Amino acid sequence: xxxxxxxxxxxxxxxxxxxxxxxxxxxxxxxxxxxxxxxxxxxxxxxxxxxxxxxxxxxxxxxxxxxxxxxxxxxxxxxxxxxxxxxxxxxxxxxxxxxxxxxxxxxxxxxxxxxxxx
Amino acid sequence: xxxxxxxxxxxxxxxxxxxxxxxxxxxxxxxxxxxxxxxxxxxxxxxxxxxxxxxxxxxxxxxxxxxxxxxxxxxxxxxxxxxxxxxxxxxxxxxxxxxxxxxxxxxxxxxxxxxxxx
Numbered sequence: 062x063x064x065x066x067x068x069x070x071x072x073x074x075x076x077x078x079x080x081x082x083x084x085x086x087x088x089x090x091x092x093x094x095x096x097x098x099x100x101x102x103x104x105x106x107x108x109x110x111x112x113x114x115x116x117x118x119x120x121x122x123x124x125x126x127x128x129x130x131x132x133x134x135x136x137x138x139x140x141x142x143x144x145x146x147x148x149x150x151x152x153x154x155x156x157x158x159x160x161x162x163x164x165x166x167x168x169x170x171x172x173x174x175x176x177x178x179x
Numbered sequence: 180x181x182x183x184x185x186x187x188x189x190x191x192x193x194x195x196x197x198x199x200x201x202x203x204x205x206x207x208x209x210x211x212x213x214x215x216x217x218x219x220x221x222x223x224x225x226x227x228x229x230x231x232x233x234x235x236x237x238x239x240x241x242x243x244x245x246x247x248x249x250x251x252x253x254x255x256x257x258x259x260x261x262x263x264x265x266x267x268x269x270x271x272x273x274x275x276x277x278x279x280x281x282x283x284x285x286x287x288x289x290x291x292x293x294x295x296x297x
Contacts, residue, residue: 119257123248126262130241139237139264144244146257 069095070170074136075163083160092166099169101161102152108161109154110169114176116147125149128175138164140172187213188288192254193281201278210284217287219279220270226279227272228287232294234265243267246293256282258290 069092075081084092093099099112116122126144129151133139143150153169155162187210193199202210211217217230234240244262247269251257261268271287273280 119248119252123245123252126248127241127245130237130244130262134237134241142262144248144260144262 069167070174072163072167072170074138074167077138077155077157077162077164079157081155081158081162083155083158084163084166088163089161092163096166096169096173098173104152107154107159109152110161110165111150111152112169112172113148113150116149119146122147122149125176128178129172132171132175133168136164136168136171138168140168187285188292190281190285190288192256192285195256195273195275195280195282197275199273199276199280201273201276202281202284206281207279210281214284214287214291216291222270225272225277227270228279228283229268229270230287230290231266231268234267237264240265240267243294246296247290250289250293251286254282254286254289256286258286 089101093101096110099110101108102111103109114125116125122144126142126149129140129142138153138155141152151172153165153172154160155165207219211219214228217228219226220229221227232243234243240262244260244267247258247260256271256273259270269290271283271290272278273283
C-alpha cells in the first residue's frame, strides 16, 4: 500500500457500496498526513475532507474546477465544490457510507496534483 | 427600462462602487418577478439571489458552470457557485455594497438564459 502522497494520487477509486469499509480513525490519521492542506470537517453529521485552493485569477479557478470535474467523472466519484472569485473549496466524502472511504483520500491527493499542474 | 426577463438578460452590468445604489425593496419585488425560480436569501448578513439548477448528468452541470464563469468574467461580476453532482446552486450579490444591486438581477436573468441554452 502506498505510503506517500504520490502513491495515494496514483491509486484508482474502487467501486463503493453501502457495505464498503469506512476509514477507521487510525488509518484516517495516517492518510491525512499524506495530504497536507486537507482537514477533516463535520458537515450534515458526516465527516468530509476539505481544502480551499487560491488562484491568481478567475479563469485559473475555472480551469481547476473543470479539471477536477473531468477527473471525478473518470473515477466515478464526485466532490462538492464551492467556486468563488479566485478561491475554490473542495469537499470529498462518500455518501453511500455517510463517511470517509479510502477513495476520498485518493481523490484528495489527485486533486492536489491537478492544482499543482497549474 | 426593460420590464420583462428577456430585457433584464439583455442589460449589461454597470461598474459598481461602494456608493452605488442598492436595489430598494419595492424595486426588488418588481425585479424578482421577472426572474421566477430565484429567491432572495440572507447569508452572512447580506441579501443574495439564489437559484439551484438541476442537470441530467454531471458533464452538463460542468458545462453550465463553465459558461456562467465565462459570462461573469466578461461582465466583471462573479457569483458564488456550489457544484454538486447534477446540481449547481448560484448566488448573486454585490459585495462592494453588501447588498443587491440591479446588476445582480441582470446577471440572474443572464444565468437563466445560459441554463435554457442547455
